Amino acid sequence: DYPLAKFHRALACLLSGNYAAGWPDYELRLISEDCPPRPALFPRWDNQPLAGRSILVHGEQGLGDEIMFASCLPQVIDQADRCLISCSSKLERIFRRSFPEAEICVADAGGALPREVGNSGVDFEVPAGSLPLYLRRSRSDFPAHAGYLRADAQRVVYWRRRLDGLGSGLKVGISWQGGTHKTRSPLRSIPLTQWLPVLRTPGIRWVNLQYADAGAALAELRAEHGIEVAHWQEAIDDYDETAALVCALDLVLSVDTALVQLSGALGKTT
Secondary structure, three states: OOHHHHHHHHHHHHHOOOHHHHHHHHHHHHHOOOOOOOOOOOOEOOOOOOOOOEEEEEOOOOHHHHHHHHHHHHHHHHHOOEEEEEEOHHHHHHHHHHOOOOEEEEOOOOOOOOHHHHOOOOOEEEEHHHOHHHHOOOHHHOOOOOOOOOOOHHHHHHHHHHHHOOOOOEEEEEEOOOOOOOOOHHHHOOOHHHHHHHHOOOOEEEEEOOOOOOHHHHHHHHHHHOOOEEOOHHHHHOHHHHHHHHHHOOEEEEOOOHHHHHHHHOOOOO
């Protein structure tokens, strides 16, 4: 009768690859006081047949979770007659490009959806994090993919040209700080000074992918250690540009942050 203990047992099962045992109690996240769910608009989908029916999948938790659980969306889109996807505004353009058969909408800061969605007669809704309960019961349920998200091809070409301007060598993106204090940022971050054995690797052109303000840290790295990290703020401020830059790189090295999910979902070695 202790939901928090059951939830953490679920996480332990997922970490060990025991997905069938882990996903059911992962549903306990939906009663968490830290992240109260938005009010339901339509009946909850519990793996009913979707042929000839419509479904709303709404994003939840952080950007990284939205991206990770989006790996299930192609199966839902294929099964349903109509699929609506609610996502963060940062992901709207990426999702529209990646899932053209679906209808993409953006919730407001309080989680409310556009009025037309509530009036559209949808048959079912489901939180994105609940899709694996039905679609990822074992390792064999995870489909092989070369990337299920799509960056803007023209912007990828643009960033490849910018990267070529750095000179020869591998172009490697880095991110060293993840999360917030509430999500254990100190445990998910590695100060740049501890990256020095990596950053001193010869023949590498380093590129900043850190979403937080990185100017001071990069200036200190340059002044004290002579290591240059290319920084383009426009690629940090706009997530669609971040995706294009990631696709133009050779490799991404990152701590535990949404960048890992983004670059993996784009098919980039990470």
